[in-house]
């Protein structure tokens with residue numbers, strides 16, 4: 016389990032490309048036959064990738080930094096399927112298709128992942144003070160919000176899965192945004208939300224393409240060049256926006272003091288530096 020410590024916004028100007036990536040980019044979450052995890056001290060979010068090989072389910076364990084007997088002893092877990100597969104939670108098996116979401120409440124003692132070639136699962140977990148029920152939200156059954164405009168190359172559909180009016184949770188808020196063909200910009204004009212950390216996992220980006228992800232305080236920004244299935248951890252003071260060399264999707268997951276999607280400080284394009 017990789018451990019990432021919180022950073023202060025004044026560190027941004029002192030960081031070179033490698034340091035920026037070391038703090039905020041998670042590059043190798045998806046490795047066949049493994050569950051890889053990262054513990055961020057930003058709102059104690061844990062991100063992970065599980066890639067079971069056919070016939071060999073993977074069991075999620077509580078690695079030492081969690082100081083727990085089992086992964087969900089003190090936390091809740093959102094699972095986003097990238098490719099079909101099954102997740103078994105305390106003996107109940109959930110079949111997920113590409114972009115379906117499973118929420119697992121605090122207290123689940125056993126979580127395992129299985130699937131055929133191509134099955135992979137993205138994990139986003141936050142602290143939990145109580146147990147909300149384990150539930151599935153399906154991409155096909157979720158009405159998306161339609162955002163953006165062709166003139167600004169940001170036509171996209173946003174599906175909220177884990178949120179106060181959907182799957183209930185303690186801290187986690189989670190969903191998927193997908194760009195239409197020919198659209199490249201996400202979350203521009205951008206924003207910050209001082210009470211939450213947000214993580215993006217880019218997916219469905221062709222291997223030869225990249226997203227130029229923007230981070231930092233609005234007046235002191237930097238960029239990272241991000242590949243498919245890499246994640247970005249955005250501290251509460253950081254914008255989180257990007258432009259791709261191709262369209263793509265991303266899983267967004269937030270945790271912190273509130274779950275109010277609208278609790279954002281909008282940043283005018285004119286105020287960015």
Ligand SMILES: O=C[C@H](O)[C@@H](O)CC(=O)C(=O)O
Nearest residue numbers: 171173192201202203213267
């Ligand atoms: O706080 C909210 C998050 O940044 C995302 O939901 C934004 C997003 O998916 C989008 O604009 O496309």
Ligand SMILES: [Zn+2]
Nearest residue numbers: 206208213255
């Ligand atoms: Zn945001």
